[in-house]
Amino acid sequence: MKLTPMMQQYYELKEQYPDSILFFRLGDFYEMFGDDAKVASKVLEIALTSREAGPQGRVPMCGVPHHAAESYLEKLVRSGYRVALCEQLEDPKQAKGVVKRDVVRVITPGTFIEGNLDAEENQFLVALGWETKSLGLASLDMSTGEFMTVSLPTWAGLVNELTRLRPAEILVTSDWKEKDALKSFASDLGTVVTEARDKQESLASASQNLLKHFEVVTLTPFGLTSSAEILAASLALEYVQDTQRGVLSHIRVIKSYKLDQYLQIDGHSRDNLELTKTIRDGKKAGSLLGILDYTATGxxxxxxRSYLEKPLLDRKMIxxxxxxxxxxxxxxxxxxxxxxxxxxxxxxxxxxxxxxxxxxxxxxxxxxxxxxxxxxxxxxxxxxxxxxxxxxxxxxxxxxxxxxxxxxxxxxxxxxxxxxxxxxxxxxxxxxxxxxxxxxxxxxxxxxxxxxxxxxxxxxxxxxxxxxxxxxxxxxxxxxxxxxxxxxxxxxxxxxxxxxxxxxxxxxxxxxxxxxxxxxxxxxxxxxxxxxxxxxxxxxxxxxxxxxxxxxxxxxxxxxxxxxxHFVRPQMSEDVSLSIKQGRHPVVEALDGRFVPNDVFFDEDQQIILLTGPNMAGKSTYLRQVALLVIMAQMGSFIPAQEAKIGLVDRIFTRIGASDDLSTGQSTFMVECSETAELLLHATERSLIILDELGRGTSTFDGMAIAQAVIEHIHARVRARTLFSTHFHELTKLEYSLKRLVSYRVEVEEKDGDIYFLHRVSRGSTDRSYGINVARMAGMPHPVIKRSLSLLEKLETSGNGPKQLDLFKTLDYDTTQIESTVEIAATSELEKELLNLDLNNVTPLEALQILALWQQKASKEVGSHDAD
Ligand SMILES: Nc1ncnc2c1ncn2[C@@H]1O[C@H](COP(=O)(O)OP(=O)(O)O)[C@@H](O)[C@H]1O
Ligand SMILES: [Mg+2]
Structure with missing residues (x-):
């Protein structure tokens, strides 16, 4: 038995599109056969039937009506599949023999522009190119025709840019070296990687492709001079030419931009600052964008969104x-x-x-x-x-x-x-x-x-x-x-x-x-x-x-x-000052009207702000607020303050407290360190650094030592404006040795053992952490609180208490010699454990168990002392 002529036609077409699901037009339906039918029937939740095909007998089959095809296509494409759309090229009534058919378009995640596209976001198709030293990235939005390229010096830069663009599809050539790393990163990002070609084409043919499409004789006016960018752009263009087979006249210009034209914010910081989505649920509501968006058009x-993601660096333009x-x-x-x-x-x-x-x-x-x-x-x-x-x-x-x-x-x-x-x-x-x-x-x-x-x-x-x-x-x-x-x-x-x-x-x-x-x-x-x-x-x-x-x-x-x-216009300057009077956190304030405004001040003589205060005082809020206000100002927005003067910031780095992102499952201390390393390497005098409780992810002494060394390095070498919050109140002594460091604290008021958070930032330092007060307010049982108070008292008065103050005595900080020896006084096991206990991360029940354990140990220790 021979294949039916129609099935023969089907298999010939299918052979040309092995990676795509073939939508085969049959009258009023698009039919799928074989494995395509098995996959599609599952994804689309439609019935799987079969059809007589010839020698192999019946083949699986399913179909969708052509007038409703769009929503089915959308579902397949959003699930990461590609679809080759095969149409009848002649009227079946007039056809002699089998109706002529061919694939008129291949629909892919990055090129599908029908259906329910989110009006508020671009849908980018990204293509990558490379030459010996640099990486080129081209981003094309088929729905609007926007086409841009950028050069990226490093893998980290690529990861950042991809995080920002959140492309629907990434194109590479099969000979790309970091293909596997890219694929795993892409799947984290929820996007697909397509190998659009075996290997990179020659630069000459890439340029030719672009020149021909844009009908120009040189690419220079587009700013497109980097070979890697040209290769990337041509890869993207070739892909849409191949898959779309339609007119691409809305792709009229291509623009090359440079990363340093914009205020750079790495991916972690964008997420941490909740610029366009919240950490909790990934939604726009509750993010800075949610506050600023009163737009009426797509x-x-x-x-x-792109203003917010790419704030400017040029004062005149701002x-x-x-x-x-x-x-x-x-x-x-x-x-x-x-x-x-x-x-x-x-x-x-x-x-x-x-x-x-x-x-x-x-x-x-x-x-x-x-x-x-x-x-x-x-x-x-x-x-x-x-x-x-x-x-x-x-x-x-x-x-x-x-x-x-x-x-x-x-x-x-x-x-x-x-x-x-x-x-x-x-x-x-x-x-x-x-x-x-x-x-x-x-x-x-x-x-x-x-x-x-x-x-x-x-x-x-x-x-x-x-x-x-x-x-x-x-x-x-x-x-x-x-x-x-x-x-x-x-x-x-x-x-x-x-x-x-x-x-x-x-x-x-x-x-x-x-x-x-x-x-x-x-x-x-x-x-x-x-x-x-x-x-x-x-x-x-x-x-x-x-x-x-x-x-x-x-x-x-x-x-x-x-x-x-009630935002005001910030005044912009090109120096390293930053002065905000009565600034407010735009998002926190919108949630709760009773927000306490605060000032912030930096200039040549005040470079590092060391902020202390107990948990829940408002340290993180204050730090984020400063970063957000700078971003708002440089994107062109007014800001929530009484008055502000902002010296342009070239990059913002943030390292936000370890207990804030435990969910990622990575060793938080490791992440903390690698992010800090990154910022120490890349921050400049014009950058803004936000370090929220650095060193919290490890033991107290480790943490404190690292924190101090980092501060010293920023003071002596990096010289960026820095906000450093810490619950190591011992660090405030650095004020005496580091000339451009000033201590601030978030005020609290203590009354009858309860503390009241005033959320007011003022000069000076906190000498206590009020951890037990917080524990009490969080509902820990009274006997536990009482016991911890007496333990604390013992620790503070005993000669064995932590002698961190020695750390700061003898060092000459304002020189290039920034190593310091950390001398840690011997402490009892119990004291170490107490110091290492992160009150943020224990439930009242765990606290109780820990205390019980300590009590046991303490009675042994006391016993052994007595025996001495
Ligand atoms: N200036 C402020 N005015 C009013 N509420 C604030 C202010 N700063 C912080 N808060 C509130 O206090 C709580 C703790 O703030 P957070 O910044 O997380 O404290 P910390 O980092 O010191 O533990 C948050 O719920 C926040 O909404
Ligand atoms: Mg905090």
């Missing part, structure tokens, strides 16, 4: 953003009108992407043109605008009047979703279409009139004219009236209690009507495609408009947040 939402926000903050009416108008604008970038790639329908076109039609009104809002940035933006908006008018005149108000069923084009737009419609409606009228006329002529009151798909138009007469039927009627169909007839005249009109209707649908489709193609003439202007509207949206969003939360 373009604005995506741009705001200030012009502040100007724009300030203008919109002051002009309430302008801001509100702008927001309203923006609310009526659809996602121009995504609509454009769909339309030029041939995936957009008439509603998309209508939405695009309707949105562009709002531009004159928006321009009108800014006629008297004097802020240079806003004025320039509004000036550059292009209303594209001809195009919007064309669409308004051509497309009906509520067009069909499908393209081949008519209901797209208005009357009066095309004379041939009008004529066909007249013919059709003339025929329909004649048929409608026929009913009345025939009832009269035959005397059959219940005579009806109807239509069905199989027999077309007919005249229906009930059996009771059969004797009245004229001879000229021809019987066509017999029902239970009626007969259906036709007449030659009726059939004549029917041919006219149906022929016209068919042709109308075809013509509407053709006219629509013609208009949709016109979008390609305006790709540049539409993208420019989208970018401008996005920017305006971001500024109104920042202004709206500033009004809502």
């Amino acid at each position: 373009m604005g939402a995506r741009l705001l 200030e012009s953003r502040h100007d724009a926000v300030g203008a919109l903050l002051e002009k309430t009416a302008l801001r509100l009108d702008l927001r309203d108008l923006l609310g009526e604008i659809y996602d121009l970038e995504r609509l454009l992407g769909r339309l030029v790639t041939g995936n957009g329908n008439a509603r998309d076109l209508k939405a695009l043109a309707g949105s562009l039609a709002k531009i004159p009104e928006i321009k009108g809002l800014f006629v008297q605008e004097t802020t240079p940035l806003l004025a320039a933006l509004a000036e550059d908006l292009d209303p594209l009047t001809d195009f919007t008018q064309l669409v308004a005149q051509a497309i009906v108000d509520e067009p069909a979703i499908t393209l081949r069923d008519g209901n797209l084009i208005r009357d009066g737009y095309n004379s041939e279409l009008d004529k066909l419609r007249q013919a059709s409606s003339g025929g329909k009228n004649w048929i409608r009139d026929l009913e009345v006329a025939e009832r009269e002529r035959t005397g059959i009151k219940s005579l009806k004219v109807g239509f069905n798909r199989v027999f077309g138009y007919y005249i229906e007469v009930t059996n009771a009236n059969a004797h009245l039927v004229p001879e000229t009627y021809q019987r066509k169909q017999t029902l239970a209690n009626a007969e259906r007839y036709i007449t030659p005249e009726l059939k004549e009109q029917e041919v006219l009507v149906l022929g016209a209707d068919e042709r109308i649908k075809e013509l509407e489709y053709e006219l629509f495609i013609e208009i949709r193609r016109r979008v390609e003439d305006h790709v540049g202007s539409i993208q420019e408009n989208a970018h401008i509207l996005g920017s305006l949206d971001v500024f109104q969003s920042l202004a709206t947040a500033a009004v809502k939360y």
